[in-house]
Amino acid sequence: MNKDNISPKRGRPAKSGRDSSQTKQALVQSGVEYFTEFGFASSGIDQILKRVSVPKGSFYHYFANKEAFGNAVISEYSRYFAKKLDFHLLNKNNTALTRIENFANDAKQGMARYDFKRGCLIGNLEQEVTLLPESHRLQLLSTFEDWQMKVTQCLELAQQEKTISASLDCTALASFFWMGWEGAIAKSKLTKNLTPIDTFIDLFLQLIAK
Template sequence: MLAKSYHAVGIQEVLVKIDVPKGSFYHYFHSKEDFCVAIIKYYGEQLAKSITEKLSSRKYSPRNRLKEYFLAIKDYYQKTGYHQGCLVAKLAVEVAHSSPDIRMALKSEFDRWVGLFADCIREAQQNGEIVAGHQPDELAEFIYTSWEGALIRMQVNHDLGSIDNFINYVFNCVIPLNQNQ
């Protein structure tokens, strides 16, 4: 579903690709929609583990952990190309309006990821690295939503300019290093 779109991929195509009989598939999933929800949850868990690992590392300060997280993803896209993007964002644009179950699974994963960013921002505010004048949850929501937008533009433009702009503006304007520290 990342290479194509939700509507462009049929269950039969998936079954052939993974060599699973149709009956076995329908034993676990009642529909393509249920399968998609399971994919979203799995993808969400994997990304949450990655975010948690990067943002809990004591190698960097909290603010720098955030920056290093985004720089690592930028490096990934620089090495692998600009076509992939985020599966959950792609599904959100394509099917969130037509499937309440998929929409709720997407919302759950976005909320989980934003919560991880908020925790790191909160820690940076507590140690004085980021000014404490804004709510961590709201900052995290803004930053993550901006990040997803930058990923979409990266795919459209086939370059990292939007990622560079995101990193520059987030870390120099939105959450600059607290000079009073």
């Protein structure tokens, strides 16, 4: 799959119990899982196809090339993670800072569940951005902007609740949060424990709390 500039022959849809849309979605989900663990630039598609029993020739029935597949994978992960953020950050049963803490706890459980091998797809791809197509870079940037907006709104709520100072720049704080968060996720993958995430979240909340 490294010869992405060569126009491949179009294969037939894979024969399985799934219809075309289900097979395409299965490929995207397989891509999310594989790229989160192994990265994008150096990965081929063979293992992704094997996971969902799709012949290699059929891949091009669903995606024009690896770049288009990567765009679909990033979009899928972005939607998934946005729902996770909304679940926690829009939960009216909790204070704003508790919502952030609950999001972190949820993410920690996911890290441990996969033995610290996966982490965050968007953060992983950010680290190899110089090797990615421009369309991927723009998608990653848009995703981070969306996540930053969600945390900004949560921090603004914390100001309304008077749990953080009204003088704080919530947009800048949200940007700082994601820079620190992705670093903590990467360090947790390296150390294979949750201490980096705990350290970051504890210090972040301590620094902004009144």
